Amino acid sequence: MNTLLEVSGVSVSFDGFRAINNLSFHMGAAELRAVIGPNGAGKTTFMDIVTGKTRPDKGTIRWGEKGISLLGLSEARIAREGVGRKFQKPTVFEDQTVRANLLVALRNRRGPFAALWWKPKPAELERVDALAETIGLAAHLDRKSGELSHGQKQWLEIGMLLAQEPKLLLVDEPAAGMTVAEREKTTAILVEAAKTRAVVVVEHDMEFVRRLNCRVTVLHEGSVLAEGSLDHVTSNKDVIDVYLGR
Numbered sequence: 712m713n714t715l716l717e718v719s720g721v722s723v724s725f726d727g728f729r730a731i732n733n734l735s736f737h738m739g740a741a742e743l744r745a746v747i748g749p750n751g752a753g754k755t756t757f758m759d760i761v762t763g764k765t766r767p768d769k770g771t772i773r774w775g776e777k778g779i780s781l782l783g784l785s786e787a788r789i790a791r792e793g794v795g796r797k798f799q800k801p802t803v804f805e806d807q808t809v810r811a812n813l814l815v816a817l818r819n820r821r822g823p824f825a826a827l828w829w830k831p832k833p834a835e836l837e838r839v840d841a842l843a844e845t846i847g848l849a850a851h852l853d854r855k856s857g858e859l860s861h862g863q864k865q866w867l868e869i870g871m872l873l874a875q876e877p878k879l880l881l882v883d884e885p886a887a888g889m890t891v892a893e894r895e896k897t898t899a900i901l902v903e904a905a906k907t908r909a910v911v912v913v914e915h916d917m918e919f920v921r922r923l924n925c926r927v928t929v930l931h932e933g934s935v936l937a938e939g940s941l942d943h944v945t946s947n948k949d950v951i952d953v954y955l956g957r
């Protein structure tokens with residue numbers, strides 16, 4: 712398996728508190744991974760480090776075939792290298808249609824003015840149709856995004872990220888606030904996306920993680936406590952102790 716992301720021995724402290732402690736994490740080029748852990752385990756900080764928002768005090772982060780260092784690159788540069796991140800709250804342009812949102816998001820076509828003055832090429836419209844199909848919004852392309860359900864907005868935002876063709880997609884609690892049917896669709900979207908790129912899903916909902924049916928990394932106190940299938944990690948005594956607060 713080709714390694715896409717290799718985080719080694721990374722630590723970061725905030726005012727003397729070690730939020731990430733000698734963390735190592737490897738990710739293949741086309742892999743789906745769930746990251747779980749109790750509150751304060753370091754999940755958000757881990758994503759902040761990969762995207763360049765937070766700078767580690769020590770350790771290395773290697774990226775891609777050439778193993779370039781992500782440390783020292785700006786957040787914008789890391790995004791251009793192919794790291795996409797989806798936050799919990801969807802941030803779509805509510806007064807624009809689903810199609811316009813996806814068009815704006817297409818690679819090299821970023822910024823709101825692009826959608827206003829630029830006439831999309833047939834290939835771009837085709838790409839938008841394909842993306843809408845992937846995220847289950849093909850029948851909603853002409854609707855204003857503000858009219859979509861919470862789940863549909865989340866899918867649209869995933870579609871907007873996919874439009875930029877990230878090599879790694881970091882997704883924060885995608886299932887929060889979704890209905891059961893929406894969760895199932897979200898699982899399918901993420902599983903499909905991970906066939907051609909790396910996808911890391913941070914999630915609290917164990918049922919959702921089970922449906923993802925992927926390798927799971929358990930974080931605790933800023934380090935990897937256990938890694939493997941969900942059944943493997945949830946039968947680990949240390950994991951049980953941490954989750955039951957013993």
Ligand SMILES: Nc1ncnc2c1ncn2[C@@H]1O[C@H](COP(=O)(O)OP(=O)(O)OP(=O)(O)O)[C@@H](O)[C@H]1O
Pocket residue numbers: 725726728729730748749750751752753754755756757
């Ligand atoms: N900017 C900061 N300044 C000070 N402390 C911070 C900062 N960011 C995070 N922390 C602390 O680092 C620890 C890890 O936080 P982090 O948000 O990464 O955990 P998490 O696993 O994402 O938690 P949750 O599941 O609650 O979102 C926590 O104890 C948090 O209070």
